[in-house]
Amino acid sequence: MMEETMTINRRSFLASSIAALAAPALTRTAFAADDGWPRRPLTILTPFDVGGSADRMARGFAQYMPKYLGKPVQVVDRAGAGGMIGTTWFMHQPADGYTVMLTPATPFIPVNILVTNAPYKLSDMTFVNAQWKDDTVLLVPKDRPWKTAKELIDAIKASPGKISTGVDFGSVGHITTMALLDALGLKPEAIRIVTFDGAGAMRTALAGGQIDFNIGQVEGADFIKDFIRPLALFLDHRRPDYDVPPINEVLADYHTSVPIIPGSVRSFVYRAEFKAQHPDDYAKFVAAYRATMADDGFKKFLADNRMGNDWVGEEETTRIMQVSFDTLAKYKDLIKPS
Known part of the structure; x- marks a missing residue:
């Protein structure tokens, strides 16, 4: 009887062990079948x-x-x-x-x-x-002499082709820059346009003073805030965290305005x-x-x-x-x- 009991116990133990070893494999198989996509990175x-x-x-x-x-x-x-x-x-x-x-x-x-x-x-x-x-903002390097958007606009008008800007082709900043020139009755040749393939390189150039101004994005420019000065926001209202006027308040002196294009x-x-x-x-x-x-x-x-x-x-x-x-x-x- 003892031998028979031990045999049964050994059989039960082996059966339990096999089931325990098989369970993870069955679980993984069932999970993979149920989970499906994604199967790779x-x-x-x-x-x-x-x-x-x-x-x-x-x-x-x-x-x-x-x-x-x-x-x-x-x-x-x-x-x-x-x-x-x-x-x-x-x-x-x-x-x-x-x-x-x-x-x-x-x-x-x-x-x-x-x-x-x-x-x-x-x-x-x-x-x-x-x-x-993002909202859109007019920015200049801190070492440039212009303290207001009007000063920058007057400088562009006074010296056509001398002042440079950076644009990321097809961006809101690019379109807004052209719209601003158009509203002021200026041709694209009134400024020197440097084209960048991405906002990161353009912001680096602005912070380093390689271009004179840029119309770009507020939050994106936050990383270079110690090197730049905001002059105007392209919004129809003021922002409490930016002590600069909406651009169309500035352009009222020139009897014109620009469209506010979503950022x-x-x-x-x-x-x-x-x-x-x-x-x-x-x-x-x-x-x-x-x-x-x-x-x-x-x-x-x-x-x-x-x-x-x-x-x-x-x-x-x-x-x-x-x-x-x-x-x-x-x-x-x-x-x-x-």
Whole structure:
């Protein structure tokens, strides 16, 4: 009887051990079958240079999103032609969700379509969320003599072709610069225009005094605030944290005004086919995205870098894109490719 009991116990032990060893494998198999996408790392494509706002934001997501996505995230920068080179490359990637673009979707995508004949249209894309929007500001290096926007404008008028500015082709700053010259009755040749392929390099040039002024983004310029002086905001109201007037208050002395064009809006963008063909996988990305935005570490990263953390969703972001497209269509003739 004792021998029989020991045999049964050994059999029970072996059966239990085999079941225990098999369980993790069965669990992993069941999890993989249930989990599906993503099965490999994701790539965030930014169509601008390293160091720009989209690149810095993407690297924050690459650090914090894997926790919620379940796979690593890498960042690739493909700059050129005001974002069109990288965006065109992105639109040729498989619509499987493994490549997502993070970009200042407006104004660059509308400008690429309207001005530089990009081989895509708004309806080819899904705009996930307008997470971060910047205001536009007129800036000069601190060592320049102009203390007000009027002083700078008068200096441009007095010495045509002498004063330089930097533009990131197709940006709100570029369009606004041309609109300002047009409102003042000045031709583009009234200033020396230096074109940069990305806001990061342009801000570095401004901080180093290599250009005389720039119309750029408020939050983006915060990193060089010790080296620059704001002169005017391109808003229809004042900001409590900026002791400078709205530009159209300044232009009242010249009996003119400029259109207030909405600032850059950063958004994740997918090819429209991804959501249409793989709605469940798209929903997983959105869920991981929203969880990342709620992560305390990521929120601190955004706050430290003066980046927005808004959730307006796909429908509202698509509306913003269309409004921007319609607005920029009115001013497309003010800019042209370099």
